[in-house]
Amino acid sequence: xxxxxxxxxxxxxxxxxxxxxxxxxxxxxxxxxxxxxxxxxxxxxxxxxxxxxxxxxxxxxxxxxxxxxxxxxxxxxxxxxxxxxxxxxxxxxxxxxxxxxxxxxxxxxxxxxxxxxxxxxxxxxxxxxxxxxxxxxxxxxxxxxxxxxxxxxxxxxxxxxxxxxxxxxxxxxxxxxxxxxxxxxxxxxxxxxxxxxxxxxxxxxxxxxxxxxxxxxxxxxxxxxxxxxxxxxxxxxxxxxxxxxxxxxxxxxxxxxxxxxxxxxxxxxxxxxxxxxxxxxxxxxxxxxxxxxxxxxxxxxxxxxxxxxxxxxxxxxxxxxxxxxxxxxxxxxxxxxxxxxxxxxxxxxxxxxxxxxxxxxxxxxxxxxxxxxxxxxxxxxxxxxxxxxxxxxxxxxx
Amino acid sequence: xxxxxxxxxxxxxxxxxxxxxxxxxxxxxxxxxxxxxxxxxxxxxxxxxxxxxxxxxxxxxxxxxxxxxxxxxxxxxxxxxxxxxxxxxxxxxxxxxxxxxxxxxxxxxxxxxxxxxxxxxxxxxxxxxxxxxxxxxxxxxxxxxxxxxxxxxxxxxxxxxxxxxxxxxxxxxxxxxxxxxxxxxxxxxxxxxxxxxxxxxxxxxxxxxxxxxxxxxxxxxxxxxxxxxxxxxxxxxxxxxxxxxxxxxxxxxxxxxxxxxxxxxxxxxxxxxxxxxxxxxxxxxxxxxxxxxxxxxxxxxxxxxxxxxxxxxxxxxxxxxxxxxxxxxxxxxxxxxxxxxxxxxxxxxxxxxxxxxxxxxxxxxxxxxxxxxxxxxxxxxxxxxx
Numbered sequence: 001x002x003x004x005x006x007x008x009x010x011x012x013x014x015x016x017x018x019x020x021x022x023x024x025x026x027x028x029x030x031x032x033x034x035x036x037x038x039x040x041x042x043x044x045x046x047x048x049x050x051x052x053x054x055x056x057x058x059x060x061x062x063x064x065x066x067x068x069x070x071x072x073x074x075x076x077x078x079x080x081x082x083x084x085x086x087x088x089x090x091x092x093x094x095x096x097x098x099x100x101x102x103x104x105x106x107x108x109x110x111x112x113x114x115x116x117x118x119x120x121x122x123x124x125x126x127x128x129x130x131x132x133x134x135x136x137x138x139x140x141x142x143x144x145x146x147x148x149x150x151x152x153x154x155x156x157x158x159x160x161x162x163x164x165x166x167x168x169x170x171x172x173x174x175x176x177x178x179x180x181x182x183x184x185x186x187x188x189x190x191x192x193x194x195x196x197x198x199x200x201x202x203x204x205x206x207x208x209x210x211x212x213x214x215x216x217x218x219x220x221x222x223x224x225x226x227x228x229x230x231x232x233x234x235x236x237x238x239x240x241x242x243x244x245x246x247x248x249x250x251x252x253x254x255x256x257x258x259x260x261x262x263x264x265x266x267x268x269x270x271x272x273x274x275x276x277x278x279x280x281x282x283x284x285x286x287x288x289x290x291x292x293x294x295x296x297x298x299x300x301x302x303x304x305x306x307x308x309x310x311x312x313x314x315x316x317x318x319x320x321x322x323x324x325x326x327x328x329x330x331x332x333x334x335x336x337x338x339x340x341x342x343x344x345x346x347x348x349x350x351x352x353x354x355x356x357x358x359x360x361x362x363x364x365x366x367x368x369x370x371x372x373x374x375x376x377x378x379x380x381x382x383x384x385x386x387x388x389x390x391x392x393x394x395x396x397x398x
Numbered sequence: 399x400x401x402x403x404x405x406x407x408x409x410x411x412x413x414x415x416x417x418x419x420x421x422x423x424x425x426x427x428x429x430x431x432x433x434x435x436x437x438x439x440x441x442x443x444x445x446x447x448x449x450x451x452x453x454x455x456x457x458x459x460x461x462x463x464x465x466x467x468x469x470x471x472x473x474x475x476x477x478x479x480x481x482x483x484x485x486x487x488x489x490x491x492x493x494x495x496x497x498x499x500x501x502x503x504x505x506x507x508x509x510x511x512x513x514x515x516x517x518x519x520x521x522x523x524x525x526x527x528x529x530x531x532x533x534x535x536x537x538x539x540x541x542x543x544x545x546x547x548x549x550x551x552x553x554x555x556x557x558x559x560x561x562x563x564x565x566x567x568x569x570x571x572x573x574x575x576x577x578x579x580x581x582x583x584x585x586x587x588x589x590x591x592x593x594x595x596x597x598x599x600x601x602x603x604x605x606x607x608x609x610x611x612x613x614x615x616x617x618x619x620x621x622x623x624x625x626x627x628x629x630x631x632x633x634x635x636x637x638x639x640x641x642x643x644x645x646x647x648x649x650x651x652x653x654x655x656x657x658x659x660x661x662x663x664x665x666x667x668x669x670x671x672x673x674x675x676x677x678x679x680x681x682x683x684x685x686x687x688x689x690x691x692x693x694x695x696x697x698x699x700x701x702x703x704x705x706x707x708x709x710x711x712x713x714x715x716x717x718x719x720x721x722x723x724x725x726x727x728x729x730x731x732x733x734x735x736x737x738x739x740x741x742x743x744x745x746x747x748x749x750x751x752x753x754x755x756x757x758x759x760x761x762x763x764x765x766x767x768x769x770x771x772x773x774x775x776x777x778x779x780x781x782x783x784x
Contacts, residue, residue, distance in 0.1 A: 222701035247698075254701070283666050313605065314666045317636050320643065321671045324678075327784070329646075330437075336643040340609065352664040353604040353631045356698040 046081055048088035059089055059104035064385060067108070070126045071382035079129040086130075086145045098144055105152065115384040117163045122381045124156035124176055125374035131180070135187055154180055154196065161203060172373050174204035175366040181213050182363030190217050201230075208237040209366050212244055215251075216358070224251040242268055243362075246277040246355075250284060262288055269305070276351050276359075279305065279312050283352075286318060298322050313339050314352065422447045422498025424454075424490045427594040428559055429649050432552055432750070433517060434507045436479055438647060442614065443471040443488040443500070444593065450493050457487040470614050481506040517551070518543075518753055519680055521651060521720055521746040522767055522777040530745045531773055542766040543753045552750030559594035559650040560743060561612065562587070563641040564619075567658035569603035572628040576688070579729035580657060581623045583686075583736040587655065588616050590740045598644065599623065602637040603630030604664040612648060634658050634712065635665035638672050638683070645681045651748065652681040653721070655739055657732070659689045662708055663697045669711035676715040677762070677782040682743075683721040685712075686735045690727050720778035753783070760784050 046062065048054070054062075062085050070078035089101040112119050131150045134142060154177060161173035181196035194217045200210035211234035218227040231248040235241060249264035265288065268281035282305035289298035302319040309315060320335040428442040429435050441456045443466070454471040456463050464473040477484060483506055489499045507516070520541065524531040536553035564584050568577060584599065591597060593614060599622050601608040607629065608622045638656060645652040662669070676683060692709045694702045716723055724735045753763065764780040 216698065220696060220698050222696045287666070314636065317640060318666050321639060321667050321675075324643070325671075325674065333437075333643065333647060336640055337647075339606075339640065340611075340644060350604040350630060350633070350664060352633070352666060352699070356631065356663055 044080060044084035045077065046084050046088075048084050050087055051091050052088050054089055056100060056104045056107075059085070059101060060108050063105055063108050067112070067123065067126070067381060068385050070122060071378045071385060073378065075129075078126060079133055082126060082130045082149070083134060083145070086149055087142065090145050090148060092141060092144050098148055101148065109156070112381065112384040115387055116380050117160065118377045119381045119384045120156050120160040120163070121172055121377045122374045124153050124160065125370050127153035127156065128176060128180060128370065132183055135183055150180060150184075154199075158199070170203050172370065174200045174207045174210065175369045177203070178207055178210040178213065178366045179363050179370060181210065182358065182366070185213060185217070186358045186360070190220065193217060205233070206237045208234045208241065208244075209363055211237070212241070212247075212362065215244075215247060219247060219251055220356075224254040227251045228255065242271070242275040242277045242281075246281055246284070249281070253284075253288065258288065269301070274308065276354060279309050279315060280351050280355060282309075283314060283318060286322070290322060295322055295326050299326070311342070314350070421449065421496045422451075422490050422492060424488055424498040424500040426486055426488050426500045426502045428596075429486070429502070429504060430558065431502050431504050432558075433504070433649060434481065435477055435484055435504045435649075436481075438474065438476040439649065440596075440612070441473045441475060441486060441488065442594070442596075443473075443490070445469070445471060445490045445498070447490065447492055447496070447498070449496070452491045452493045454488055454490045457485075457489070459485055460487075472613075516752070516756065517750050518765075518781065519552075519651075520749045520751075520765065520767060520777045521682060521743070522749055522775060523742060523746050524769055524773045524775055526771075526773045530742070531769075532745055534747065534769060536749075538770045539747070539749055540768045541749060541751050542768070543751070544755055544763050545766075546755050548751040548754060550749050550751055552748065554748045555746065556744045558748055559596070560591065561595070561645060561648040561650040561652045562591075562597040563645060563654045564588075564597060564599045565637055565641050565654055565656045565658075566599070566601050567603070567632060567634070567656075568601045568607055568626055568628045569630055569632045570628050571632075571659065576729045577626060577628060579732045581626075583657070583732035584623055585620055586733045587736040587740050588619050590737065591616065595650075596648075598641075600637060600641065601626055602633065603628070604633045605630060606637065612644075631664040632658065632662055633665040634662040635667045635669050635672050635708070638712075638715075639667050639675050642672070642675045642679050642681055642683075646679055651743060651746075652679075653684065653739075653743060654681055655684045655686070655736070657686045657688070659687065661693075661695060661705075662712070663699060669708040669715065673711050673715040673718070674782070676719045677780070678784050679719075680778075680781075681719060682778075683716045683719040684739045685716045685721070685723045686732065686739075687723055687725045688729065688732075690725055718779040720776065722776070756783055758783060 066078050066081045066085065069081065086101060089097055089104075091097045109120070109123060112123075127149045131146060131153060134146045134149065157173040157176040161169050177196045177200035181193045181200065184190075184193035184196065194214060197210045197214040197217070200207050201214065204210075211230045215227045215230035215234065218224070218230065228248060228251045231244055231251065234244045235248065238244065245264050245268055249261045249268070252258075252261040252264070262285070265281050265285040268278060269285060271278065282301055286298040286301040286305075289295070289301060299319065299322050302315055302322060305315045306312065306319065316335050316339055320332040323329070323335070324332040423446040425444040426441065427444050429439055441463075443454050443456070445451055445454060451469070453465045453467045454473070455465045456473040456475060458475065458477055463475040466473050471490075484504045486502045486504070487499060489497055491497050522539070524534060532555070536550055539550060539553075541548040541550060564587060566580050566584060568580070572580070588597065591614070596612045596614045597619055598612045599608070599610045599619050600606060601622065608626060610619055610622050613619060634656070638654065641654045645654065692706070694706055696702050696705065700708065713723060724738065726732060726735055749767070755763075761783050762780055763783050765778055767775050767777050769775055
């Protein structure tokens with residue numbers, strides 16, 4: 001709903017940009033940490049101090065300079081500089097400072113965007129990268145800055161889609177929203193992540209990563225019907241996606257659709273090329289048998305699984321428990337002793353944990369796609385910037 | 399029969415007195431003679447001598463089963479499945495050739511009418527006016543198994559060696575402050591262990607992060623607690639089952655001390671498997687529960703209702719085992735909780751009986767232990783008759 005409302009504002013893109021930031025920032029303040037105590041002494045390569053009173057013209061100048069660095073391929077430095085600038089201008093809890101930053105950045109984007117709409121892609125990706133670094137570095141006390149830069153990335157993506165109207169622009173925008181959603185999901189912000197995935201899917205109904213992301217959120221929130229709906233759509237796009245198949249199988253099991261659930265699990269275990277979900281498929285297939293009091297079947301499944309994954313501690317524990325209940329306590333004991341004495345089975349990473357978490361790989365394809373599309377447009381951004389008034393570098397604070 | 403601590407202490411004193419002439423005092427610390435012995439086990443031997451020990455050899459029914467050259471002297475052996483009388487003999491040799499020895503006999507399970515009778519060990523806490531009562535005798539107790547009165551064949555208090563698993567949650571929700579409290583609490587428990595006691599320390603999250611073997615060596619046990627970093631999710635069911643299963647292979651008063659907030663997310667085993675194992679086994683489960691009341695949650699693995707059910711079943715497994723839940727609000731209370739558990743274990747009465755109504759059909763047997771006079775009794779609620 002929100003996306004549609006906002007898209008109506010695309011006729012006045014900059015006005016819409018401001019409104020969207022106001023809306024999203026409000027949500028973020030509610031969803032994230034309490035504001036930081038105020039100005040600090042942190043300085044970076046720009047020499048700016050947090051909470052420093054920087055005149056709007058100088059913010060524009062520095063922002064333009066950062067865009068220039070980005071377009072020159074300074075991919076390490078430019079996102080850090082953007083974080084430094086935005087952290088310097090925005091005082092947590094002071095909405096006026098955020099508004100100042102927004103207006104200054106809008107002004108620059110308006111100028112360079114007028115030359116070529118394609119510049120929006122690398123600028124959006126720059127904000128996306130800054131947001132990723134903020135997340136990696138810990139967000140405590142920086143909720144407003146994070147909300148700002150994330151919303152900039154999102155709004156620029158949608159703006160680009162609306163202004164360009166091309167199929168390529170749709171793909172880029174949808175991937176950027178997906179990647180942002182993935183980052184939010186990784187930091188356990190499910191609601192805003194769901195909104196971004198939803199928007200990504202509305203732009204591109206064949207965006208499998210966004211469909212899977214939405215399904216994961218519904219699954220985690222005990223809404224298997226919705227999860228199944230999105231998983232089926234994801235599998236229509238990518239029929240061989242093993243993670244999608246497993247999630248569909250488990251959500252169908254929750255809905256008591258056991259035949260289809262079993263069929264999917266059997267397909268996964270029969271696949272000759274194992275993935276990280278294959279041991280899980282064996283585990284869940286055996287669970288399905290155990291739940292139906294088919295201990296012999298569960299044992300067979302687990303023995304087959306251990307032939308393929310002999311060091312898998314989880315499969316070993318599960319087989320021990322099945323055997324124990326069947327009265328084969330001595331073999332169960334031997335299996336347990338194997339786990340207790342085998343460092344390799346102890347240190348194996350837990351795919352059960354990965355299933356409930358967000359694997360960085362889940363959105364890697366979207367990020368690669370974005371990076372490539374941003375790189376190919378850096379020259380356009382450089383050209384647009386050079387067409388602007390020559391800005392003196394004096395006083396930037398280097 | 400359970401050996402009395404006083405008797406053991408007397409024997410040890412005599413042995414030590416004799417050491418002046420023999421120079422080597424030997425005492426088999428484990429197994430104990432009160433239970434039939436089967437399968438693999440560790441024979442633990444205490445040795446005191448005035449000169450360095452070269453080795454300790456362990457014989458069963460005259461056959462050399464193995465030896466140990468370094469203290470604590472422990473020899474892993476497998477005595478097989480035969481239901482027979484076994485004579486354990488430990489012989490210690492000094493470097494100069496002096497020797498000392500100790501012998502212990504374990505009896506087979508008595509088989510009558512082709513019924514395999516399994517000794518049921520009950521660990522009973524008795525409180526009066528909130529205080530544990532420590533002066534009761536065998537005659538003060540009555541055991542009812544599914545309502546049928548039972549003959550108490552073993553009785554004692556603080557005499558069986560303790561075999562403990564400290565199962566400690568070090569998942570990513572544990573910050574450094576919590577981890578330090580876990581270290582201190584577990585160390586307090588380990589410091590209170592007696593020489594014949596043994597423990598295994600297992601640090602877990604969604605996987606086993608660290609693990610010791612069963613040992614009486616406090617330094618080994620404590621060392622695994624240092625420098626640990628929290629990581630991953632939580633899989634209580636899987637590792638509690640593993641602990642109960644590991645204890646099956648041990649002797650003595652068996653106990654799992656679990657520290658966790660109990661929010662199992664990642665186990666492959668349902669809590670019903672833990673409950674089944676707790677019912678079928680003889681180990682006590684104590685659960686130090688951080689964070690007070692259970693908060694309902696959902697995950698990719700289970701919804702709210704399923705998670706609540708898991709939590710309830712885990713609590714049920716603890717109660718039915720005869721252990722208890724110790725809820726704590728702050729990690730600062732952790733050390734005291736560990737100390738309380740150890741003290742409670744030391745102050746429990748150990749009652750053993752051969753159920754006269756056992757059929758081995760897996761059915762639930764309700765246990766009722768009564769004491770003469772007023773008093774509140776807590777012990778295992780029952781067992782599955784396998």
